[in-house]
Amino acid sequence: MKNIVANASKILDKIKTYPSVAHLIRATDRFNDRMGSQFGAAITYFSFLSLIPILMVSFATAGFVLASNPELLAELINKIVTSVSDPDLANTLENTVNTAIKQRTTVGISGLLVALYSGISWMGNLREAVRAQSRDEWERNPADEEKVYFRYIKDFLALTGLVMALILTIALTSIAGSAQQSLVNALGLGNIEWLRPALTIITIIISITANYLMFLWIFWMLPTQHPNMKALFKGSLLAAIGFEVIKFIMTLTLPQLASSPSGAAFGSIIGLLAFFYFFARLTLFCAAWIATAEDNSNKR
Numbered sequence: 001m002k003n004i005v006a007n008a009s010k011i012l013d014k015i016k017t018y019p020s021v022a023h024l025i026r027a028t029d030r031f032n033d034r035m036g037s038q039f040g041a042a043i044t045y046f047s048f049l050s051l052i053p054i055l056m057v058s059f060a061t062a063g064f065v066l067a068s069n070p071e072l073l074a075e076l077i078n079k080i081v082t083s084v085s086d087p088d089l090a091n092t093l094e095n096t097v098n099t100a101i102k103q104r105t106t107v108g109i110s111g112l113l114v115a116l117y118s119g120i121s122w123m124g125n126l127r128e129a130v131r132a133q134s135r136d137e138w139e140r141n142p143a144d145e146e147k148v149y150f151r152y153i154k155d156f157l158a159l160t161g162l163v164m165a166l167i168l169t170i171a172l173t174s175i176a177g178s179a180q181q182s183l184v185n186a187l188g189l190g191n192i193e194w195l196r197p198a199l200t201i202i203t204i205i206i207s208i209t210a211n212y213l214m215f216l217w218i219f220w221m222l223p224t225q226h227p228n229m230k231a232l233f234k235g236s237l238l239a240a241i242g243f244e245v246i247k248f249i250m251t252l253t254l255p256q257l258a259s260s261p262s263g264a265a266f267g268s269i270i271g272l273l274a275f276f277y278f279f280a281r282l283t284l285f286c287a288a289w290i291a292t293a294e295d296n297s298n299k300r
Helices: 002-016 019-033 036-049 051-067 070-083 087-102 104-134 148-187 195-221 229-259 261-291
Strands: none
Touching: 002 019, 019 036, 019 261, 036 051, 036 104, 036 261, 051 087, 051 104, 104 148, 104 195, 104 261, 148 195, 195 229, 195 261, 229 261
16 A cells, blocks of 8 residues: 555656646646635626626616617517516516616716726736736835826726727627628538538637737736746637636536526526636636746746
């Protein structure tokens, strides 16, 4: 028994000497030592909190659309009345729609202002969390302190860049999927069995490419010092693939979660929290992985 344990320990020690495994261990140690899980939870909280002003802007936008389109408004109210069996609930929903239309300007302006503030604050939290994993020392260097107004300006610019990257990611993924399907239908190739898996693979590659550009921007712009370029490219690819895996798992689990009675009420909230949390942990772990590349292995 002792020989088995000793041999297993030797094999494990040998595995740990492999460069890729050693790098993974260094990244995990840094992620844990620098409170990656706690930072991930904080980012999740601020991400979920930022949804409130976004919903306000969405309601205001819907109010402007419905106010300028009486036919659409009448159709929406008719669907509410016919689909909801409880008359009190139907009246409540109808009053909510009418209130959103009447107060669309106030709600929209307030939502934009709050969304801007919460978005900049969210960006600041993400920046500090990534920098905590990326800088040489765990403690913040007093020389890196920035004036408040300058920090807010940088966070606003960073938020704008990230939003543009997200829009690009979503647009590329959506256009790729719809354009391929439309092209197949136009050419009459829908009956070819092997074509569907091939198109799925192409769509996944395009989505990963879009994710890669987004994470490349995050890991290049947010740290105070630029990382090793080779590690930056590899870490961004690792994050892009991991993010695609997260999206795939969420698409599988959310419908099952929503099918249960409790999931129907809280499934979307739980799903959003899980999505934000895994995104935050993935981002911070990859930041630690980039910072602990071989050229930077002596930096703790």
